[in-house]
Amino acid sequence: MTGPDTTSAVTAVILCGGTNVRMGGRDKTSEQLGETTVLGRILRDLPDDWAIICVGTERPTSRPVTWTREDPPLGGPAAGIATGAALSSTPVTVVLAGDQPFAGDAAPHVVEALADSRSGVQAVALVDDSGSLQPLLAAYLTGPLHQAFPPGTRDVSVHRTAASLRMEGIPAPSPRALLDVDTPVDLFEARVIHLG
Numbered sequence: 001m002t003g004p005d006t007t008s009a010v011t012a013v014i015l016c017g018g019t020n021v022r023m024g025g026r027d028k029t030s031e032q033l034g035e036t037t038v039l040g041r042i043l044r045d046l047p048d049d050w051a052i053i054c055v056g057t058e059r060p061t062s063r064p065v066t067w068t069r070e071d072p073p074l075g076g077p078a079a080g081i082a083t084g085a086a087l088s089s090t091p092v093t094v095v096l097a098g099d100q101p102f103a104g105d106a107a108p109h110v111v112e113a114l115a116d117s118r119s120g121v122q123a124v125a126l127v128d129d130s131g132s133l134q135p136l137l138a139a140y141l142t143g144p145l146h147q148a149f150p151p152g153t154r155d156v157s158v159h160r161t162a163a164s165l166r167m168e169g170i171p172a173p174s175p176r177a178l179l180d181v182d183t184p185v186d187l188f189e190a191r192v193i194h195l196g
Helices: 038-045 077-085 104-114 140-146 158-162 186-195
Strands: 009-017 051-055 067-068 092-097 123-127 133-143 166-171
Touching: 009 038, 009 077, 009 186, 038 186, 051 077, 067 123, 077 092, 077 140, 077 158, 092 104, 092 140, 104 123, 104 133, 133 140, 133 158, 133 166
Parallel strands: 009 051, 009 092, 051 067, 123 166
Antiparallel strands: 092 133, 123 133
């Protein structure tokens, strides 16, 4: 093992902002999913001993989280990563998109893969069906993450910015892990999976 020697010294940064245009302006993370919400499902599935930072508009949650917001708002997901990561002091920071309700189950897998990675690897991300790395479901060494996404980052591509890090990919543990709730159809699919 060449990476961090623990999977509990982890902070999860969940991006809960955005314009939500394809959902008619409705906050995707607040959409109902069974007895909880899209964000609530993520929070339920994350390990209990992880610290959690949510970047977006503060609202009640099912477990303790730290809320923050990029200033000015709506600077894109890279701005959200920079804002949330700035508050992380654990060795590993997991970045999650708040509209991926089943990301919480997958998050420990990227942390474990980072812990088991070879020397020099700075991040591990899930790989989608097209073979692309997904930096919004990834575990990062916190120091390099701070360097790649410093305070003030905004209006830049997450993929291009994360490409400055030495990142490896692993397969998704299940097809649902990377499901994004971008549209009402996606939300219906997520509700069916949640009930199953």
